[in-house]
Amino acid sequence: MPVxxxxxxxxxxxxxxxxxxxxxxxxxDSWVHLRTCxxxxxxxxxDTSRNRHASKHAHVTGHPVVASAQPGERWLxxxxxxxxxxx
Numbered sequence: 001m002p003v004x005x006x007x008x009x010x011x012x013x014x015x016x017x018x019x020x021x022x023x024x025x026x027x028x029d030s031w032v033h034l035r036t037c038x039x040x041x042x043x044x045x046x047d048t049s050r051n052r053h054a055s056k057h058a059h060v061t062g063h064p065v066v067a068s069a070q071p072g073e074r075w076l077x078x079x080x081x082x083x084x085x086x087x
Contacts, residue, residue: 004081006064013076013087014041016069021045023053034069037061038076043069055079 014036021031021044031045035054040063044053054066058079065078067087076085 003085004078004083006078006081007076007083007085010038010065010076010085010087013067014038015067016043017041018043019069021049021051021053024049024051027051035066035077036069037063038065038067039063 016034016036019034021034024031024045029051031049031051033046033048034043035046036043037054037057040061042057044057045051047055058064058066064080065076067076074087076087077083
C-alpha cells in the first residue's frame with residue numbers, strides 16, 4: 001500500500017538533537033512521547049501529551065511529517081494525510 005506523497009518525499013530521516021520537548025520545558029510541563037519534524041528538525045511532544053506541541057507545530061508551520069523520536073521506533077506520520085510509514 002503506497003504512503004502519502006509527503007512521506008514518500010523524505011529521503012533522509014531527521015533524528016532528534018535532544019530528547020525533550022523544548023516547548024514543554026519552557027512552560028515547566030512534561031510529555032509522554034516525542035516526535036521530530038522532518039522539515040525543520042524541531043522535537044516536540046506527541047498528541048498523547050497534554051500540550052500536543054508536535055501537531056500544533058505542524059498546523060501552524062505547514063510542516064506535514066514527523067518521525068517518532070522514541071528509541072527503537074522507526075516510523076513517520078503525516079498530519080494532513082493521516083498516514084504512517086516505516087523506515
